[in-house]
Amino acid sequence: MLSSQLPALQVVIPLVAAPICVFFRNPRIAWLIALIASSLTFMVSIGLFLQVQQLGVISYEMGNWSPPWGIEYRVDNVNAYILLIVSSIGALVTAYAYPSLKREIDTNRHYLFWTSYLLCLTGLLGVTITGDAFNIFVFLEISSLSTYVLIALGKSRLALYAAFRYLILGTIGATFIVIGIGLLYLMTGTLNLYDLASRLGDMDLAQPQLAALAFLTVGISLKLALFPLHLWLPNAYAFAPSVATSFLAATATKVAVYLLLRFAYDVFGKSQIFSELPLGEVLLVLSIVAMFVASTVAIYQDDVKRMFAYSSVAQIGYITLGASFASQTALTASIVHLFNHAITKGAIFLLLGIVAFQIGQPTFTKIKGLGKKMPWTSFGMVLCGLSLIGVPGTAGFISKWYLILAVLERGWWWLAAMILASSLLAILYIWRFVETAYFVTDAEDNTIELGSKIPFSMATVTVLFVLACLFFGFHTEFSVDSASEAARVLLEYTRQ
Amino acid sequence: MSETSIFFSVLIPVIGALLIGASRKLPNIRETITLITAIFLFLFNAQYLPDILDGERPEFALMTIIPNVELLFSIEPLGLLFALVASSLWIINSIYSIGYMRANKEKNQTRFYVCFAIALSSTMGIAYAGNLITLFLFYEILTLCTYPLVTHHGTHEARHGGRIYLGILMSTSILFFLLAIGWTWLFTGTLEFTPNGIFNHEQLQTSIPLILMALYVFGVGKAAIMPFHRWLPAAMVAPTPVSALLHAVAVVKAGVFSIVKILVYVFGIANLETISGGSWLMYLAGFTIIAASVVALKSDNLKTRLAYSTISQLSYVILAVALFVPIAVMGAALHIVAHAFSKITLFFAAGAIYTASKKTKVSELNGIGKRMPITMIAFTIGALSLIGIPPAIGFLSKWYILSGAFDAQETFVVAVIIISTLLNAAYFLPIIYAAFFRTDDNSKNHGEAPTAIIIAMASTGILSIALFFFSDQIISLGYQIAPAY
Amino acid sequence: MDLFDNINYWIAMFQIVMGLFIVIASENLIKTLVGLGIFQSAVYIIYISPAKIFGGTAPIFVSNQEVYANPLPHVLILTAIVVGVATIALGLALVVRIYEAYGTLEEDKIQDIDLGANNDA
Structure with a gap:
C-alpha cells in the first residue's frame, strides 16, 4: 500500500515538513524536523531505487488523473539514481549541520534556513522525479527561490549580492526553460515528457522545435553552470553558509545535469539531435x-x-x-x-x-x-x-x-x-x-x-x-x- | 601456503605504520617496531623464494575495481626479486635511519617512519602487482607518500624540490602512463601481466604497440629516463636515509622495475624482437647513460653526483631490456639488485660524512679517509661495484648485459657500456683518491659517524661483495623472468 | 497580413529582448529587477496567445457551444505569474538588505566596495 505511494511521498514529505519548521521556530526543533524529514526522504528514495531495480519503470498518477492529462511521476533507472544521490546527501548534510549553522547564522533565523533547505530539497527531488514538463519548471523555481534564500543567509554581505546575481541569472535560465517548454507544448499539445518524446519522434524538427531545444539547452546550461554561463556559481558557493554550500555543490548542479540528459536523450531522443544537430x-x-x-x-x-x-x-x-x-x-x-x-x-x-x-x-x-x-x-x-x-x-x-x-x-x-x-x-x-x-x-x-x-x-x-x-x-x-x-x-x- | 597471504606483504608495513603512529611518544619503541616490521616483511617475502624457483606463480584477487579489472596480486620472479631487495634493504636502512635521524636531530621523526613504512607497502604492491591498474595504483601511492619524505625539512628548498618531484612524477604518470593503460585496455581487452605479453599477432603488426611502448617508457617517470629525470636530483633535498632507500632503491627501482615488467609481461620479449622500430629505447637509454655520467662528472655536490650516477645506472637496466634478448633481461634483473646494494652503500657513506663532518661537497673530502676509514672503505666498495670490478656484484650484472649485447650484436650497446665504465671510474676514483691520498686540509678530527650508521654501511658494503659469491639464486630467478625460447 | 497575424509573438519577442537588455545594461539593482519582470511577462503572452481561440468560450459544457478555448495554458500561466511574483518579491527583499548593507544600489559601487580585486569572475 505505502510502497505504491513512494513517488508522491518522495516530494510530499519535505514539502510538508518545510512549513512545520516555521510553526515551531525553535532552532533545535526545526533542525530535528528537517533531520527526520530528510531521513525519511532518503529512505523513500532507497525504496524507489530498489523498486525500479526489480520492477522497471514506475509510473505514478498524481491525484489519479491518468497521463497525459494528469501529472505523471515517472521513475526509471536514471532518475532513481539521481534521487538517491540528492536525498542521501540532503539527509547527511542535515545531520552535519546543527553546530555549523549555530556558528554561522543567528539562532533566531535557523527555522528559516531549514524551511528553505527543505523546500530546496523538495524542488530538486521534484524536478528529478516528475514526468511533466511544466511541473519541472515549477519545482525548479521552488528549488531556485529557496536556494537564493539559503545563499543570502551567509554571514558576509557579499552573500546578499551573490544571491541577487544568482537570482537574476537563475530566473533568466528558468524563464528560458519555460519558453522552451511552452514552444514544445504549442507544437505537440502535451506536457507529459513520455508523450512529448513519442510525439516529437513522429515529426520533423521544424523551426519551433529547434527554438525550443535552444531555449531549453541554454536555460539548463545556466542552471548547471556550464562554461561560460557559470558566472553566478563561484560567489554563490563561496559566500553561502557552509552547510548550504555543501548541499548545493553536491546536488543542485547535478539535478540540472539530469535535466540536460533527460531532454537531450529522452524528450528529444528520437529526433536524433546528436547526429543531426x-x-x-x-x-x-x-x-x-x-x-x-x-x-x-x-x-x-x-x-x-x-x-x-x-x-x-x-x-x-x-x-x-x-x-x-x-x-x-x-x-x-x-x-x-x-x-x-x-x-x-x-x-x-x-x-x-x-x-x-x-x-x-x-x-x-x-x-x-x-x-x-x-x-x-x-x-x-x-x-x-x-x-x-x-x-x-x-x-x-x-x-x-x-x-x-x-x-x-x-x-x-x-x-x-x-x-x-x-x-x-x-x-x-x-x-x-x-x-x-x-x-x-x-x-x-x-x-x-x-x-x-x-x-x-x-x-x-x-x-x-x-x-x-x-x-x-x-x-x-x-x-x-x-x-x-x-x-x-x-x-x-x-x-x- | 594460502594465496591470500600475498596481500599480507602489502599489509605488514601498513600495520607497522599504524603501530609506529601509535607509539609516537616513545621513540625507542617506535624504532623497534620499524625494525621488527622490516625484518618480518623480509622473512615473509623470503618464504616465497623456494616456491617461485619451483615455478609456482601464486595469484590473489582482492576485489574487483572496475568490471573485469581486479585488484590483483601475483608473484613472479622479477617481482619477488624486487620485493626481496627492497625489504632487505629496508632493514639495514632502518638501522641507518635511527643513527642518522637521531644524530642530526631531525624533526617530525614519527611522520618520517610512518611515511617510510607506507612507501615500503606501496613498493610491495608494485612488486606483486598482477595487472596494470594495480601497478598504477601503488605507483601513485608511492609518489604521494614519499612527497612528505622529500619535503621533510619543510624549508623553501625542500618545498621547491618537492614541487619538481611531484610535478614530474604525477604529470608523466597521469599524462602518459594512464593514457597508455586506457589504450591498452581498449586495444587488447585485458590489463593482466601475462608471460609473453598480451598482444596477439595481428595487433603486433599495427603501430599501436610502438606508441604504447613510448607512452609507458615516458609515463614511468620514476625510471628517470631523460628528459624526465629532473626530479631525481631535486629530490636530493631529502634527509639522506630517504635519498638512500627511496632514491637508490625503492622509488627509482620501482620505475625501472615497472618498465621491465611492462616490457616483459605486457609486450613480451619475444614479441619486442619482432617489432620494428623498438630500438629507439636502446638509443635513448644509451644517451641517458652517457649524458647523466657527464653531468655527474661535473657536479661538486656529493649527493648530486650520486643522483646523476643513479640516473645513468637506471638506464643500464632499460638498456639491457631494450636488447630484447633473454640473457640481457637476466642481466637487467641482476643490475637492479647490484645497483641497489652498491648505491645504497654510497648514499650511506655520503650521509655518514655529512653527519660526522657536515660536508656535502666533493672538493672538501681531501684526506677524509684517514678520519673516517670505515666509511671510505665502504664507499670504495660501492664505487668499485658500480664501475664493475670483481669481486663485487656490479661486475656480474655488467657481464651479463655485455653478453646480451654481444648476443644481439649491438655494437652501440657495447660501446655505451665501455664509455660509461670509463666515466664511472672518472667520477668515482678521484673521490677515493682524494680521500685516502690527498693531504689533509685543516679540518678537526671528527672521527666516524655514530655506530648505527657504521653497522648499516658496513653490512651493505659486505653484501655488495658477498652477493658476488652467492648469486646463484638471483641468477636462477633472473633466468625465469624471460626463459630462453 | 502575416505580420499582424503573429503580432502577439512579435510583441513577446520584443519584450524578451527589451527585458534582457535592461537586465544586462542597467547598473541599478531595482532597474535590473524591472527588466526581469518585463522579460518574464513575455512568457505569459507566449503561452496565452495560442490558447485564445476567437469565438471560443470557457470550457464549460454547454449544448449550444462547439468551440472552446484551451484552459490549460491559462492555468499554467497563473502558476508562472505566482512564481514570477515570488521571484520579484524575493529580489526586492534582497535589494532592501543590500541597500542596508552597502548604502547603495549601484552595481559598480557595490563591486568597488567589496569585490574589488575579488571580482575576476
Missing part, C-alpha cells in the same frame, strides 16, 4: 574550455571556498563532456562522475565547513599551518583533493578512467590527452592548498586559534563522506553499475 560538438567544446579555464582561474583564487567553486565548474565540464558523446561508455562516465563528484565536492565543502567552524571563512592567508593545527581535517582535504585530481584508489579515478576509455573508443587520443592534462591543473590548485596548509611554519604567520573541539556530528558525517571518496574508488559495483544501467536506459530512448 551540432549539440554534441557545442557541448564538447564548452566542456573542454570549462575544464581548462575554470581550473586555471581556480589556481589564482584567494578564498579556498571560491577555489573549489571554480573547480566545480571545471568538474562539471567533465560531466557534460561525457554527456556530449551519446555512447554507452561516455554516458556511464558522465553519470558516474556526477555521483563521484557529488560525494567528493560534498566532502570538501563539509571539511571546509569544519575549517570555517574553527577559524571563519577560509582564505589562503588564514589556513597557513592548518596541517599542524587540524591534522585530520587537512588530511581529509588532501584525500578529497586526490579524488578531484583522479588519483587511483579514489572515486575520481573511476570516472576519469571511463571518460578516457570513452574518448579513446572514438579514437580521439588528443582529447584523452587534454582530459589528462586538465587534471594536472587540478594538481596545481590542490597542491597550493597542501603547501599552504603544511609548509608555512613561520611563527608570526601562524595565527590559527582553534575555537573548540569539532562537534561529533560534524566529524562523523564528514568522515563518512571522505571514506566514501575512497570506498567508491575500489568498490564500484553500486556506482558504476547503476550509472551504466542509467546510460543504457537513456540510449534506449534514442533508439525506439
